[in-house]
Amino acid sequence: MSSVSRPGAIFDEPAVVRRLERRSALAAVTGSSTVAAAVMVAAALLALVVANTPLYEGVEHVLGLPLIVGVGRLEVSLTVEQFVNDFLMAVFFLLVGIELKYETTVGQLRRPRQAALPMLAAVGGVCMPALIYLVLNLGGEARGWAVPIATDIAFALGVVSLLGDRISPATKVFFQTLAIADDILAIVVIALFYGQVPQLGWCLASLALVGVLAALNRARVYSVAPYVAVGLVLWACMFNSGIHATLAGVILAFALPSRSDVRLSELGGWLERRAHDLDDTYDDEHHVLGQHDFTEGAWRTERVMHHVTPPLQRMERYVSVFVNFLVLPLFAFVNAELHLVGENFGALLASPVAHGVYLGAVVGKPLGIIGVTWLLVRLGFARLPRGMNWPQVVTVGIMGGVGFTMSILITGLAFSSPEDAIAAKCAILLGSVSSALLGILFARLALRAGERPERPSRRRRGRPRN
Template sequence: MAKSIYGEPAVVRRLERRGALASVTGSGTVAAGVMVAAALLALVIANTPLYEGVERLLALPLEVGVGPFAVSLTVEAFVNDFLMAVFFLLVGIELKYETTVGQLRRPRQAILPMLAAVGGVTAPALIYLAVNAGQPTASGWAVPIATDIAFALGVVSLLGDRISPEAKVFFQTLAIADDILAIVVIALFYGQVPDLAWCAASLVAALCLVALNRARVYSVAPYVAVGVVLWACMFNSGIHATLAGVILAFALPSRSDVRLPELSDWLSRQAHDLDDAYDDEHHVLGQHDFTEGAWRVERVMHHVTPPLQRMERYVSVFVNFLVLPLFAFVNAELHLVGENFGAILTNPAALGTYLGAVVGKPVGIILVTVLLVRLGFARLPRGMDWGQVVAVGILGGVGFTMSILISGLAFADPADAIAAKCAILLGSVTSALLGYAFVRLAVRERGGGHGRKSRPHGANRPGQGVS
């Protein structure tokens, strides 16, 4: 057996602990569970005497930025506008990954789930508008359109081999397309009246990001600095500032700064030089040639990873275990003491949101998929049957992050926003239970668990990633 380069047992144990921790923090199911716990905690606190103290905390003023690019906002707005821009950065990284090496780079494979996503956005919006026709709450038509892939895949993970790897890839591609559509909807319909001067400044900042990419700048720091300026410009422009995260993600280089075909030979030469430079007789601190060579190898290996992937590693745990739980806590804080539950449940915003998610999502996804396959325009992926199509449609109604974000933008009346958020939570639970029950009862278990694996969603979003 080859001797490990980690000679000290303490070092080995420390690395093993880090690996175990990474396997937990990289799990989308664990991340979704943390966000659910934060939302439940918010619901409990909102209906106790602690509610007023939390509200005062969320209303405290903050200032983000420097000089002319500084903006004043509350703690609540900081979470919803600034921290959620980091979430959108992770969403953008996932989108760029998929368009570069994932499902979205193969139009023939991606077209069916992408068009199914269009159906899954259109049908809930139409149902919502039908319920809210002529009402001021009609502005919330986009609330039920989003699928929360982290929660939905969390349910899927409980179903084992009853859901094939191909169905999971189909579902993930559908959710990515869903994210793209939700981002476009937020940009077009839920911004403020644009300020042309700040819009021009935002364009200049975005062009600076493009220039950094074209100049082959592979350090992440300059992109982050310009990205913060872009966020401040967009915040003042009236365009929803969280979209700055998506723009930053697409500006990050997806290639390595190292000639990878030559890396192996170079490392062999460096290993030989390090072996010659190392002296067992002396303390490592006194071996400057050796440590300098090791540092050079370390720097080169750091640049092997593309900036896009580096940024993903920097922010994924932060987003999944801090940003999204904070967002859930701040926005699921529904003060229901003394509220008329009958009025909430019959509120047109609540009815439209609930029916849009629970009925509209599966109808739109399944109907478009059936039509495209029956017309011969597309084929179901090998290993995916119609039972799994129905399951994907039902689980598409699990929405949280984007839906709550849009509900905060869509309604002028707080009572309508509360009703919509209640419907989002109830609709997500209903869709998850219906999807789980349908798969357990109607989809047979698949043997072996073999097949193509999709990219682990929680490890890269993730989200994924929560959306």
């Protein structure tokens, strides 16, 4: 291998090379959905421990501290807990929106026919849990019907990754598309059913800011900063409007340009010319600080290369690690606190809310996902992706019951009674663990490592061969 092709070959200092290698290793860890899910689980477990120790009152005091953010009349007053649940989760929704826009631009959702089967399966996986919850809570706390509808992408894909090659790549794509469609439905449900009484003035201001974001996109503004500035003001207006403020993150994501303002077809030739220019201006006998033409040319090249990456992708790089390793663990810690000291466990176990949430996730999700998939294939509307068989469909259905982030968020919006909220959170945690364990157990019993489903060959026309 030539020195040019070796990583770090252009650097003088070995320490720089080692630092780059460490960063590469760290990026591999922070880019793993399994690690991110494990960190969130650890935060939830820590919250459970802290909630049942003398530290509980101190943590509750900190979460209730007031925060006031704003300039002039645009002022937002909220607690530390609301800051986590409304502002930081808006950043999480920004990442969700980026994923949605990516999928609708170049991913599975850009081919409606190919995406139809998992998306309709997601609809079944939303309707059946809601129906089970409502049946078990007739005449009771019906507002929590949406708690068991959501699949947690990070958790579920992290659990699926533990199955290795028992799950085919086609099945993983199917599951990811289903989970993304599930997120879209959860966002719509939150927007329609869990907002407050709308404040017309703030709603109009929010609408005007959405128009500003659209104008920035149409004007082909490729710098991220203006979008972020408008997005922050949009969040404040939506927080005061009665619409759930986390939706500002999704709106901001869809406003970010998904194209580059550099002609990629001409980039190679331009870089080659710049490389020749840099060679002509470089003087080996001068210190780098004295080579103004060289450093100026390198800076201009750096600016152009920065613009190669679309703003949507740049934003994803800025926020993904922050969301996965700070926002979501912090959200889990704040919202998974179950103060069970002195609670009546008999009442918790007998709660219709707990029954509805648990059975909705563990039973309703598989029934909805598997049932709709089977029905559509049976009717000839769609067929399973190549490389996917029915045992893998069942595994996906069971894993669909792994829900946490959206379910906990909806719990906080749905229940005014602390007893119902505690019952729902207990059911969410137990339901997620049950779905993960049942999915792993079924996959290990029904699926063999490296197994690929066989497809019947097409019948040839003409006379059969003897």
